[in-house]
Amino acid sequence: MNKPIPNSLRTLPDDRGRFGEFGGRFVAETLMPLILELEAAYEAAKDDPDFMREFQYYLQHYVGRPSPLWFAERLTKQLGGAKVYFKRDELNHTGAHKINNCIGQILLAKRMGKTRIIAETGAGQHGVATATVAALFGLPCIVYMGATDVERQQPNVFRMKLLGAEVRPVTSGAATLKDAMNEALRDWVANVRDTFYIIGTAAGPHPYPAMVRDFQSVIGVEARAQMMEAEGRLPDAAIAAIGGGSNAIGLFHAFLDDQVKLIGVEAAGRGLESGEHAASLARGRPGVLHGNRTYLLQDDDGQILEAHSISAGLDYPGIGPEHSYLHDIGRVEYVSVTDDEALAAFQLCCRTEGIIPALEPAHALAHVAKIAPTMDPDKIILMNLCGRGDKDIFTVARHLGEQI
Amino acid sequence: MSRIAATFARLRDEGRAGLIPFVEAFDPDRETSATLLAGMAARGADLIEIGMPFTDPMADGPTIQQAGRRALRAGATLAGTLGLVRDFRAVNDTVPLILMGYLNPILSYGVERFTADAAAAGVDGVIVVDLPTEEADLLLPHLRHHRIDLIRLVAPTTTDERLPVVLNDSSGFVYYVSITGITGTRTASAEDLARDIPRLRKATDMPIAVGFGVRTPAQAATVAKFADAAVVASALIDKLAAGLDAEGKAPPAIVEAVLDDVTALAAAVRGERRAA
Structure with a gap:
């Protein structure tokens, strides 16, 4: 990380509910x-x-926490670079975070x-x-x-x-x-x-x-401790998919003040240039919707645009305000992954790890697959596998041209 | 004196409440909304509310949602809405115009640019549904600089303790959202108003307009008994929407029918002497 952090990033929002200029309470009286x-x-x-x-x-006792931290060994071998760990929130009761x-x-x-x-x-x-x-x-x-x-x-x-x-x-x-x-x-x-x-x-x-965020931050708190136990140190990068951003902020929050690279993965849909995507940070600008000021997909008149993603969970034209703030100050790197890349990662996960992931974390995995090979084998990537893919098999089958 | 203040002073002198009909800008097209604006002023509207179309009107029921969608399909923009105001002002310098809508198109247009252009066009007041008092500093200094009133919404859920907070620094009039719900759905009863309006009077000397769920001349007359103005929106839009032709255009007869309703509503509020 290049920028110094003068104070903890874990104390926001302020008493008006602001993360920098984002957040707030924009609701009817x-x-x-x-x-x-x-x-x-x-x-x-x-x-x-x-x-x-x-x-x-x-x-x-009901959700089944803590969820395991899993060293994805076959995937790591196949990618040929950094060690990849999954935080397995797909094993929670109901199958997601x-x-x-x-x-x-x-x-x-x-x-x-x-x-x-x-x-x-x-x-x-x-x-x-x-x-x-x-x-x-x-x-x-x-x-x-x-x-x-x-x-x-x-x-x-x-x-x-x-x-x-x-x-x-x-x-x-x-x-x-x-x-x-x-x-x-x-x-x-x-x-x-x-x-x-x-x-x-x-x-x-x-x-x-x-x-x-507070209720979801259990993900990062557990993963941080599990990582210390497994490797004796923190990961080099922590990665999560972002629609509104609850699983990502849940993972990131425990690491905000650490020397850990944090990467959020937006849905690029049919490509950022196609206009059919859900990448609010990459292609949106600040505005107000659903009670908060944040990055939004909108037209020149401030009308909200429709988002697109193969993943229904990422198909949202906004993003949580804390992510907008972390983007603007440069603490978290936000990237995007297309429908096709997510589908490929979905299949990769099934075949190398025996885990059918939801299409949402498949976006995170697609980015892992891009960067892990560029990193040394002694580096560690932690990815939030925030949901299982049973719900998505019909969508995936349709995209693969198979009848079920 | 502002047009809004002058209008309520005149209503007080006449000993009656006013009528505030609503037009969604560009619904179903620019020409129809321009005709409705001019017609409403001629048929006894004391003030007029103009809806600024938005894709995600969270406080509005199906009627205004659909009006907004028709308007956006017809090419409505905030600049276009201000153009409607400008054209109206060229021929009418007395009837106050209140813009009502949501924050994002204003932010996108630019707060200072919006208030300057709105003032130049002849806008008298602005209601921003998703801008509660706690966030009003975003807009208020700019509006005040250009002498536009930020009309505050008060709801049945606004407690007595909260009323001074909401009404602090307010001007123009107070808009009482008479039901807990979205526009055009439920209707407040005379008993509700007899309980609620005096509660507001204790907290403010400003005129009080009542909206959300006022549909018929009889309901407008009930509101006129207690409050200083009645806002009628969804009922007029429903009438317009029901008469649109296969291409989504408004035939002259249906525009006339909407204006006849305005005439009837204006007569109803005029027939009711204020209780206070």
Whole structure:
């Protein structure tokens, strides 16, 4: 890292919910009192040992944490460079990192006396995780999901139904994650008094970006300790895929003050030049959407553009505000990977490690496959394998031209 | 005195509440919204709200969402909306115009450039739905410099303790979002308003307009009993949308029908003496 860090980067946001110029609370007045109430409740919970003990209890006994750190030996040999480790958050209950945050938020909902849960979902992983905790705590749950995503993520739609949640398809816009989030916010405005909105990514109005990060930071905290145990030192690079950015910030946060290169991988879709991608940092500019100021894909008039990615979980025209900040100060390097590169990495992972990854971490793996061969064998890469790919096999089959 | 202040002073003298109809700029095209603006002023609108189209209107119901989509398809931009205002001002220098929309197109246009151009075009007030008081410093100094009112939204969820925070530094009038919900869905009852409006009066001397869910002349009359103005949006857009032809154009008869509704709404608020 070239730039010195005068103070810790792990203390943000400030009391206005800002990470530098990003973040904030850009919501309608109807929601503002709720946002402030949520912030106060979260601040109190965070400092309450009983709350944190309960959170840890569910992470250990229900989610199955800590997730293992896996040395991907065959992959390392095949790539012929740096040693590659996977943080295996795909082994969590429900198959992705999303459940970490959902446990935290539903415990907070219960503490605040809320009786109805809503959520938005893209790939369906966050929807499944929310439906799961809602079932566990016996609360009614409504999940907003873009109609396009309902179509391409049928297995997860059915899972949510089995778990007792109501999935409401959203047909506005391109009918993907952005539109699902709009609709969830509309529901919340109409049902402010009894409803808790479990946001799935490290974005939205303050305190969500900080709260989601805190609940997900268990990923990096565990990985840091496991890395020390396995190798006696920290990795040279830590890599994660980014849609809104919750798994990435969850991994990165523990390493922000360390001499570890951090790399976030955005979805380049059909290529950055095609205009059909989800690379908010590479091709967007700062603006305000969904309650926070952050990098957004937008046109010259400030209208929000539709994102594209083969991965429904990365198909979002914005990014969490902390990532925008870490990008601007140069602490994290953000790169992008196309649909085709992610598909190739997906198959590589299946065949070399016997792990079917989700298409989201397949983006991270595609970048690992690019840089590992350029690094010495004594270097170490840590990658967040944040979800498993069972949900994606239909999409992948279609792209490979196979019928299942 | 600003056009907004002059208008509410006149309404006070006349002992009645005002009508604020809403037009989504460029819905379904520029010409129709220009015709509606001029027509509404002629049919008894006391102030007019102009919607600035945005792809992601989080506080709006299906009616205004679809109006925004039609407008964007017709080529609506913020510059185009300011052009509509300019054309209206060329022939009408009294009816206040309030722009209502979301922050991102304003940020994209440039805050200082927007406020300067809006003032030059003849905009009197701005409502930015996703700019709560806590973030208002982004816009407020620029608007004040150009003598444009930042109209504050107050909601049923705004507590008595919070009212002074929200109303601090506000000007023009207060916009009371009379329901917890999105535009054009539920309607506040007379009992709700009888409870809520006095609560606001205790916190402010500014005029109070009531919006979200006011659809019919009878509902506008109910609002006029308690508040200083009634905002009607979704009902007028629904009427317009239902009459669009196969190409999505608005035939003259449907524009006339929307304006007839404005006439009826204006008569309803005029028929109601203010309780206070």
